[in-house]
Amino acid sequence: MHRVLFLLCALWLVGCGAGSIANQSPEITVFAAASLTDAFTEMAETYEAQNPSVTVRLNFGGSSQLAAQLREGVPADVFASANQAQMEAVIAAGRIEGGNTAVFATNRLVIIVPADNPANITSLEDLAQPGVQLILAVPGVPIRNYTDDIVAALPAQFQTNFYANLVSEEENVRQGAAKIALGEADAGVVYTSDVTPDLASRVQQIPIPDEQNIVATYPLAPLSDAPQPALAQAFMAFVLGEQGQEILGRWGFGAPLGLGE
Amino acid sequence: MGKWERVLERLWGVLVVSLALLMGAFLVVPFVALVWRAVTLEGSVGVLDVARVWSAVWLSLLTTAVSMFLLILFGTPLAYVLARYNFPLKRLLTLFVEIPIVMPPVVAGLALLSAFGRRGLLGQPLAEGFGITITFTFTAVVLAQLFVASPFYIRAAQNRFATLPPAYEDAAAVDGANQWQIFWLVILPQSRNALLNGLILSWARALGEFGATILFAGNLAGRTQTMPLLVYSALERDLRATFVTALILLGLAVLAFGLTRWLGREEEL
Numbered sequence: 001m002h003r004v005l006f007l008l009c010a011l012w013l014v015g016c017g018a019g020s021i022a023n024q025s026p027e028i029t030v031f032a033a034a035s036l037t038d039a040f041t042e043m044a045e046t047y048e049a050q051n052p053s054v055t056v057r058l059n060f061g062g063s064s065q066l067a068a069q070l071r072e073g074v075p076a077d078v079f080a081s082a083n084q085a086q087m088e089a090v091i092a093a094g095r096i097e098g099g100n101t102a103v104f105a106t107n108r109l110v111i112i113v114p115a116d117n118p119a120n121i122t123s124l125e126d127l128a129q130p131g132v133q134l135i136l137a138v139p140g141v142p143i144r145n146y147t148d149d150i151v152a153a154l155p156a157q158f159q160t161n162f163y164a165n166l167v168s169e170e171e172n173v174r175q176g177a178a179k180i181a182l183g184e185a186d187a188g189v190v191y192t193s194d195v196t197p198d199l200a201s202r203v204q205q206i207p208i209p210d211e212q213n214i215v216a217t218y219p220l221a222p223l224s225d226a227p228q229p230a231l232a233q234a235f236m237a238f239v240l241g242e243q244g245q246e247i248l249g250r251w252g253f254g255a256p257l258g259l260g261e
Numbered sequence: 262m263g264k265w266e267r268v269l270e271r272l273w274g275v276l277v278v279s280l281a282l283l284m285g286a287f288l289v290v291p292f293v294a295l296v297w298r299a300v301t302l303e304g305s306v307g308v309l310d311v312a313r314v315w316s317a318v319w320l321s322l323l324t325t326a327v328s329m330f331l332l333i334l335f336g337t338p339l340a341y342v343l344a345r346y347n348f349p350l351k352r353l354l355t356l357f358v359e360i361p362i363v364m365p366p367v368v369a370g371l372a373l374l375s376a377f378g379r380r381g382l383l384g385q386p387l388a389e390g391f392g393i394t395i396t397f398t399f400t401a402v403v404l405a406q407l408f409v410a411s412p413f414y415i416r417a418a419q420n421r422f423a424t425l426p427p428a429y430e431d432a433a434a435v436d437g438a439n440q441w442q443i444f445w446l447v448i449l450p451q452s453r454n455a456l457l458n459g460l461i462l463s464w465a466r467a468l469g470e471f472g473a474t475i476l477f478a479g480n481l482a483g484r485t486q487t488m489p490l491l492v493y494s495a496l497e498r499d500l501r502a503t504f505v506t507a508l509i510l511l512g513l514a515v516l517a518f519g520l521t522r523w524l525g526r527e528e529e530l
Contacts, residue, residue: 068496133397138480138494167397168479171494179479183380184396 027055028231031070033063033082033142033218034172035107035191039251040080046247047238054231062172064140070095070223077232080104080220080239082191083142087219094224101221104239106254107191108213109146111206112180112199119186124150124208127187128161135176135188138169146214147189153212177203191216193252217256295511299504310502316483317491317506324399324487325467328406332414332463337456340418341444362412369409370476377404377477401478402485406467413466417459421452458524465517469510 032040037060044056059066059076063086070079071093079096081087090096113121119132127134137144151159170176173190180188181202195205220239222232238244245255343355361369377384377395387393395401425448433447449456471489478485480494488506495502 065496133394135479166481168481168485169494170480171475182374182378184374184378 025053025055026228026231027057028077028226028228028235029057029059029075030078030080030235031059031061031066031076032080033066034060034174035082035143035193036060036080036105036218037174038196039105039193039248039253042247042251043239043244046243047235051234056235062137062141064089064142065171075225075227076223077226077228078220078222078235080218081142082107082218083145083216084219085145086142087221090221096221097224100224101219102236102240103217103256104220104236104244105218105248106256107193107216107218107252108254109143109150109189109208109216110192110195111187111208112177112190112195112203113187113206114180114183115202115204116183117204118183121187121206123206124154124212125158127165128158130161130165132165132187133167133185134162134165135168135170135179135185136166137173137176138171141172142216143173143189143191144169146216149214150189150208150212191252195252215254218253292511295504295507299508302501302504310499310505313482313495313499314491314502314505314509317486317488318509320402320483320485321468321487324402324406325464328403328410328467329460329464331403331407332411333460336411336415337418340415341422341448343415344419344422358415359412361409364409366409366470366472367476370405370473373401373405373408373473373477377401396477397479397481397485399484402474402487405473405477406470409470409473410463410467413462414456414459417455417462418452421455422448425451454524458521461517461521461524465514468513468517 030040030044040058040060044058048054048056059069061069063082066079067081067086067089070076070090073095079087079090081090087096087101091098091101111121111124111127113119119126119129121127121132126132136147139145139148151162154162167185168176168179170179173194176185176188177190177194177199179185181199187206189208192205195203220236222229222236226232239248249255339358343351343358374381374396376382377387379385379388379394379396384395387395395404429447429451430443433443438446468487469489470487471493474485474487475490475493480486480490482491486494488510492503492506492510495506
């Protein structure tokens with residue numbers, strides 16, 4: 001109860017401040033997985049350019065972190081998750097209606113190593129070599145679940161050695177990628193979309209073969225208590241539409257299965 | 262005094278008290294809410310939670326014990342030198358000693374990574390020459406704590422050493438005590454409370470260290486995941502473990518603060 005009162009007070013203060021400056025220019029808040037940082041930043045810019053009256057506020061974070069915030073009741077209009085599990089968690093909390101989700105992108109996993117590849121990694125199998133310093137995301141973050149799925153299909157000995165090489169579990173993919181780019185660890189597993197132009201110049205990519213790889217699907221949904229329901233729908237349509245898909249493709253994402261491919 | 266002035270005075274009083282009450286409530290309510298949340302959280306604490314929380318508690322106690330030992334071993338001489346000797350660039354050194362107090366811990370972590378990381382200024386020769394890597398290890402956790410927590414102890418020790426009346430030492434010297442004896446038998450006993458006080462503050466700071474640790478030492482349960490890191494990374498998956506750990510940290514902070522207060526009162530008597 002205290003928390004609610006305090007929030008109301010804070011909202012009232014913020015509302016007064018904002019109200020006196022801008023005259024209620026509509027604003028939508030989009031919660032998006034950390035791996036969507038670049039794609040959704042461009043998405044928002046393009047959308048704002050085409051709808052000058054609308055402001056898109058973006059909140060990036062690990063999907064599980066965002067889902068935790070949404071379960072706590074943080075106001076938002078749209079949630080774009082990096083996996084179905086975190087979307088389900090928000091649905092279970094009653095803030096999203098199950099029937100309203102749509103898959104808008106797919107992603108694959110890739111191994112990254114520092115530019116000079118100090119541990120001489122050339123394949124997925126090499127990640128289990130003794131002494132390799134491996135960084136993964138913390139369990140519960142979608143990419144960690146996908147990585148665990150890939151590893152679970154490999155021999156038990158590989159699994160033991162692979163996890164023994166783990167030196168850190170990072171809160172989100174990009175934190176781990178940055179440490180690998182700095183050369184502090186030997187290898188990590190990220191989404192192909194995480195290898196941004198800046199990162200690509202600092203790391204080498206080692207592909208994971210298709211038969212071992214996993215296709216991550218990204219669901220999107222409006223919050224059922226969205227402050228701007230109509231705008232939330234419009235923004236979603238934009239993401240799922242031709243322009244949105246083109247932007248996602250440019251940042252390394254695949255089209256939803258059955259939609260493009 | 263006119264009626265108007267009296268009204269103004271009354272208003273002034275009301276204003277000050279209500280602002281003070283609001284600020285006070287703002288500082289108190291979150292703690293009450295945290296405890297309330299922890300107590301009313303659904304479900305019981307599972308075996309897995311206990312194991313996970315215990316490993317973080319143990320790691321926190323062990324790392325802070327080591328970092329505090331190192332702080333006493335190296336920090337006391339530094340405080341003594343800063344208090345008793347004059348040398349060029351002394352002020353600059355004092356500045357560096359105290360900067361971690363106001364520096365964001367994340368920046369401290371980045372600085373430590375730049376110095377001791379595998380590609381760092383000192384870390385690279387260490388890794389290439391001796392095969393020693395510090396990042397993502399127990400040592401990294403200790404170094405992060407030592408770096409951010411040292412100012413409290415060093416400052417307290419330095420102040421005490423500087424204000425100690427020289428008469429005692431002179432008297433001891435007259436009685437034939439050597440430097441070593443003067444330090445151990447005169448200076449240290451007289452500074453005991455001040456040093457303990459500073460050490461407790463440093464310990465509390467080390468116990469709460471988060472930003473530098475997660476950057477420099479990473480986050481791995483059982484190896485580098487201290488209590489604050491557990492609070493952060495379990496928040497998304499395991500609320501019970503998070504709240505239990507948060508309560509332990511809060512309790513230890515209250516304990517540390519109570520101890521410094523008590524020591525402070527002892528000193529005055």
